[in-house]
Amino acid sequence: MGTKPFVTPATFIHSLSFLLGPVFGSKDNFLGLGVFVDTYPNEEKQQERVFPYISAMVNNGSLTYDHDRDGRPTELGGCTAMVRNLNHDTFLVIRYVKRRLTVLIDIDGKHEWRDCIDVPGVRLPRGYYFGTSSVTGDLSDNHDIISLKLYQLTVERTPEEEKRDREVYLPVVDNLKLPGMEAPLEPMSGLALFLIVFFSLVALVFAIVIGVIIYNKWQEQSRKHFY
Numbered sequence: 001m002g003t004k005p006f007v008t009p010a011t012f013i014h015s016l017s018f019l020l021g022p023v024f025g026s027k028d029n030f031l032g033l034g035v036f037v038d039t040y041p042n043e044e045k046q047q048e049r050v051f052p053y054i055s056a057m058v059n060n061g062s063l064t065y066d067h068d069r070d071g072r073p074t075e076l077g078g079c080t081a082m083v084r085n086l087n088h089d090t091f092l093v094i095r096y097v098k099r100r101l102t103v104l105i106d107i108d109g110k111h112e113w114r115d116c117i118d119v120p121g122v123r124l125p126r127g128y129y130f131g132t133s134s135v136t137g138d139l140s141d142n143h144d145i146i147s148l149k150l151y152q153l154t155v156e157r158t159p160e161e162e163k164r165d166r167e168v169y170l171p172v173v174d175n176l177k178l179p180g181m182e183a184p185l186e187p188m189s190g191l192a193l194f195l196i197v198f199f200s201l202v203a204l205v206f207a208i209v210i211g212v213i214i215y216n217k218w219q220e221q222s223r224k225h226f227y
């Protein structure tokens, strides 16, 4: 079908002033958080995912956004958001408090927030900038960003938390298991191995006992048959 990347407004919180690039119009291998509103699937065989789709990605500068796969290998989470051709305004909230990133949407015109993304353990350095960008391919939609409101949220933080947050130099997500980079299986613990061997032996003994019983029954029956 050869459809090209399609209109997709995206919100970025990144470390550099705005740089043009291939990721929804902005720089690839960026530093920071990207929240993408993708109106069109590029990956073929898209059955389990309905577009428009919102997804989030945290990048330490080394990850590449894979447009052909709609960013699946690097996404932290996402949700479907039917935001095309609506007669009312749609809203997106990106909230980052105490290392927890949440994205909420209000798109049904009912003024109700709906959960979209919720990821704990997100560490973003201080001093980054906000920016928005978009890009289109052969087919195009019109999407306007009417306003961008920024709030500083005040939360109680212990001196340790304060220090911990100051010492984040690269964006990182704790215990991250990206679909694109599956962690290798952990080696089995001694106890697990022992239990598996033990129960296998018990099962084997059971199988032998049952086998012997069935064999005896069968022999008795065949004897009855002969005499």
Ligand SMILES: *[C@@H]1O[C@H](CO)[C@@H](O)[C@H](O)[C@H]1NC(C)=O
Pocket (backbone or CB within 6 Å): 060, 061, 062, 063, 170, 176
């Ligand atoms: C950046 O993130 C990737 C993927 O999580 C990781 O493999 C890499 O080691 C990180 N690089 C640095 C400099 O932290």
